[in-house]
Amino acid sequence: MKDLAQRLWQQAEQCRIGGSPLTAALLEGATRDLTAGGVVADLLAAHAAEPSGSVPSLRFAGSLHRLVLERKAPELALHYPSVGGTAPVQDVWPAAERACREHLEELRHLVALPVQTNEVGRAAALVAALSMLGPGPVRLLELGASAGLNLRCDAFAYDLAEGVVLGDPDSPVRLVRPWEPPFPASPQLPPVVARRGCDPAPVDPTSTEGRLTLTSYVWADQLPRLERLRGALQVAERVPAVVERAGALEFLTRELADLPEGVTTVVWHSVVWQYVDPAERLAVDALLDRTGRDLTTGAPLVRVSLEPQRVGTQDFAFQLHVQRWPDGTRVHLADALGHGPPVRWTGATLAP
Ligand SMILES: C[S@@+](CC[C@H](N)C(=O)[O-])C[C@H]1O[C@@H](n2cnc3c(N)ncnc32)[C@H](O)[C@@H]1O
Known part of the structure; x- marks a missing residue:
């Protein structure tokens, strides 16, 4: 799990460099939660040994975004510009953590899916x-x-x-x-x-x-x-x-x-x-x-x-x-x- 936490943190840094403060904030929050044994640890434990190239961090971020796009996480959506959200980025993690707990079983399924960015x-x-x-x-x-x-x-x-x-x-x-x-x-x-x-x-x-x-x-x-x-x-x-x-x-x-x-x-x-x-x-x-x-x-x-x-x-x-x-x-x-x-x-x- 220590390795996974490190990978999440590194990906957060990549997202910041790549111009996505929102994804960076989500992954930083997720790293802290994982390290503290919170809901992210429960969600990602099964993926800890997967090769880093399969990017569990981006699968996690994509899974949360999907909940938002499907209008299943209205509190989290307030932070997502993709659906018109304007709430501050630095406050996103508590809403994301609640969404994880509320949709744990669905997220378990979603984070197992491969990244499908077609850029x-x-x-x-x-x-x-x-x-x-x-x-x-x-x-x-x-x-x-x-x-x-x-x-x-x-x-x-x-x-x-x-x-x-x-x-x-x-x-x-x-x-x-x-x-x-x-x-x-x-x-x-x-x-x-x-x-x-x-x-x-x-x-x-x-x-x-x-x-x-x-x-x-x-x-x-x-x-x-x-x-x-x-x-x-x-x-x-x-x-x-x-x-x-x-x-x-x-x-x-x-x-x-x-x-x-x-x-x-x-x-x-x-x-x-x-x-x-x-x-x-x-x-x-x-x-x-x-x-x-x-x-x-x-x-x-x-x-x-x-x-x-x-x-x-x-x-x-x-x-x-x-x-x-x-x-x-x-x-x-x-x-x-x-x-x-x-x-x-x-x-x-x-x-x-
Ligand atoms: C990050 S996506 C990139 C998609 C696209 N090439 C782009 O640049 O937008 C990586 C893609 O590689 C695919 N992939 C994984 N293993 C593969 C394999 N053995 N042969 C071909 N594609 C594979 C995944 O399913 C996924 O769609």
Whole structure:
């Protein structure tokens, strides 16, 4: 439990750095309660030995947010900007603690569920990489796609600079100045001709349940993220994308069996690797490398990833990498924040 308390505390710090004082205050309160053997100890004891990558802290925060969104915790809701709450952040814990006691059995079920954040802002990193691949058509395959919102990245608007908008300028999702500096060359977005993803726990973004799940994992005081999500849910109504229930290896083994000629196959994943079993990770790496080294020039394969790397003891950098074959060269193209923008170019470019 000591380790779990430490992880909750560290996540609180990450949330503060990441611009969510509300989630930070909740997790600090939860840490103190856990250490004192309160209701949080009862709730999270069963998860104390789980790998830290499965983030029980964010599952806890998401579970409370869900109660609020379902109008089951009105006192707690007063502190949640996502439902119009304006009560002070520093007073949130007593209300949260009461909500935990009142809804203990429901929360027990909710905290066991995986984190299902489908962060639309991360599309800014994906599109940064796509814009460097040239004009040819792209088949987009996403590992750990959640609800597949970013499989529709070309249907969002990227307001790069005065008069320069990539994607759909009329999109309800608008990412303003998402790149720093705006762009290294004249950017263009290749046409996305196929969009498929996988996830062991896919979310249907067109269902009420799916929308509620996705909303609950957005930190409740980050209104621009909630707005982006609402826009992406609208886009998902009109732009179809398949997310099948499967792990990365099973999905890719099938999808890479036959690469279509004349189309660049882009395998994309963001903030997924920490959730994938190490053996599966190695197998996916090997499969991509094997496929890439064998491919014909008419069917290019590219891997684009945005994954956290630890920097120092506390902080993370979210690095955008692009790997291309047949030689498997991997380029560190940019750094982003955990939820996407700003995407800062490293200065590296892709060889033609
Ligand atoms: C933090 S979410 C990120 C979702 C999405 N990629 C994004 O950036 O918004 C991590 C996702 O990884 C999925 N996941 C867990 N294990 C996986 C596996 N073995 N293969 C593929 N996806 C996995 C989870 O179900 C979850 O949807």
